[in-house]
Amino acid sequence: MKVLVLGAGQLARMMALAGAPLNISISAYDVNSDNIVHPLTQQLLGNGLAQALADADVVTAEFEHIPLPVLAQCQQSGKFLPGAQAIQVGGDRRLEKSLLQTAGVATSAFTVINNETDFNAAIAQLGLPLVFKSALAGYDGKGQWRLKDAAAAPALWQELAAFLAADPQQAIVAEQFIRFDREVSLVGARNRHGEIKVYPLTENHHVNGVLSVSLARPLDTALQQQAEQMFTAVAEQLNYVGVLAIEFFDVQGKLLVNELAPRVHNSGHWTQQGADCCQFANHLRAACGLPLGSTALIRPTLMVNILGEDQVPNSILELPALGLHWYGKTKRAGRKMGHINLSANSTAELKARFAQLIDLLPAATFPELEQMLQQL
Known part of the structure; x- marks a missing residue:
């Protein structure tokens, strides 16, 4: 069995180590370079997603921030698991929150912010303190801001506005701050x-x-x-x-x-x-x-x-x-x-x-x- 992993980092590496005893061969597709590599040695095995998909029995992913055209091509192959929808949900907090609501699973109260009106409405609706998270490309604490004092709101909005202006696909998800144990x-x-x-x-x-x-x-x-x-x-x-x-x-x-x-x-x-x-x-x-x-x-x-x-x-x-x-x-x-x-x-x-x-x-x-x- 041949498995292609989207991403060539440590998770693909550890999949290769776990797959060998099962006679599962792992190759990794680097979405940045368009290269197909061996996940352990990083030896170049080929080039291009089309070739990588043709050579694989199953396609999976080691990360969720994957370009949409790559996801679409993998989905069309009929080999992609867990599938484009799951990967997109993991990479977009808007989709993630919507899925949790549909599944009836508890999460923090939230609103989506696209402009200053949304920002002010979030403060009024959810109260302070708030956590603001980028809808896309946030991980390991990156793309997050906190607001504890209403007096700091204008300055924070200027920062968030600049962030949103840099990418028209981006949005902010405002969440109630959870005092967890x-x-x-x-x-x-x-x-x-x-x-x-x-x-x-x-x-x-x-x-x-x-x-x-x-x-x-x-x-x-x-x-x-x-x-x-x-x-x-x-x-x-x-x-x-x-x-x-x-x-x-x-x-x-x-x-x-x-x-x-x-x-x-x-x-x-x-x-x-x-x-x-x-x-x-x-x-x-x-x-x-x-x-x-x-x-x-x-x-x-x-x-x-x-x-x-x-x-x-x-x-x-x-x-x-x-x-x-x-x-x-x-x-x-x-x-x-x-x-x-x-x-x-x-x-x-x-x-x-x-x-x-x-x-x-x-x-x-x-x-x-x-x-x-x-x-x-």
Whole structure:
């Protein structure tokens, strides 16, 4: 089976690693260069989307900000999963919010802003504080603004107006600011027959809007069931095939959807050693018509992102049940360069091992890990 991935980054790389034991061959299409490359070696395999589609049995994606002509061509091939609609929903907050409403899934109150009248109406309707998010191309905290004080509204509108003027396709989604207890996410898979399997809820800690640590451990059963119901509603509304991630705000035991990711997800990397079948393998299984693998938690596991660094102390490899994953990228400030997975037989043991890991990592480049440690 040959699978083409739109995008040639670390998620395509990890799909290739997961696909090899299943005899699934992965190639990656770089939407910027129009090149077809090997996702591990980056060796040039060809050029042009038409050739890439012709050579593939199945087409999928590792990111959602894909040019519409590329999506249309992939959809016309009849091979594209989860399909153009799902990818567009993940890449446009307007479509995302509309889908959540249609599926009957709880999310924060919102309005769409295209002009100053909309801006003022949003403040009047939703109240302060507000979070403003770009409808397109927003990720990892980018394209977001906050308004806490009405006196700051005129200055903020000038900034938003300039942003909107730069791209006629762009809009702003204004959302009520949610005072949440924590951020969690659910990663799951749905196959072509409608079978759904989900992983345990993952607790997430962000630094400056970028995921720092994800933790998978046994959580409240009622919260898990609530998340599964919301996942099922969204996946079935989209007739989704593949792995889907949903990020939630946990507000005193009630979940509100923050955003959707129609692909394998950073907060699911822990599944590489915390579950029998990782998210990358399950995505390929779903897309290729294979039975889904187990998503049960086999041991408490956490993931630490490596941001902007191309090396870590080799001594961390001495820790039991630690896996180090590099992405083969050129070093750049803030860039996701790799991740660390750490497992244990119990939450208490995981906390002790995490403390050891923190002691070995430079605090300046791995900030706020102590805060996550205290939550264990």
